[in-house]
Amino acid sequence: MLELAPRCRLVVLSAALPTLPDDFVPHDEVATTRKAVAMTQRERTALTLAFNDRVAAACRDPGVPHFDARRWSLGDNGIVRPGWVRADTADHHYDRKTYARWISRTLSPLLDDESAST
Numbered sequence: 001m002l003e004l005a006p007r008c009r010l011v012v013l014s015a016a017l018p019t020l021p022d023d024f025v026p027h028d029e030v031a032t033t034r035k036a037v038a039m040t041q042r043e044r045t046a047l048t049l050a051f052n053d054r055v056a057a058a059c060r061d062p063g064v065p066h067f068d069a070r071r072w073s074l075g076d077n078g079i080v081r082p083g084w085v086r087a088d089t090a091d092h093h094y095d096r097k098t099y100a101r102w103i104s105r106t107l108s109p110l111l112d113d114e115s116a117s118t
Helices: 029-035 041-060 096-117
Strands: none
Touching: none
């Protein structure tokens, strides 16, 4: 990042919060491996949030924009909001439409600034 920041326009998005609940049923080899992680969803979420905080701190000094979705994706119960979880609960990715809307809203002002300066 430090090598690229002076030469390129970078944007960093936060890592996705864990969406798989503690009681999910694995449906393939990858999910079976994920199920072997001996941490609760709340613990995995706390670890992800700490990681995102460290990434945000690393972005500050070189002035790289870091966008963290936690304000929208983190529920009051300390885990990802249901609206961000895919309907197929065995899939660990965010719900595509919800995440796409957040990315669009988040990056639009940045892209508008870019087009105004060119």
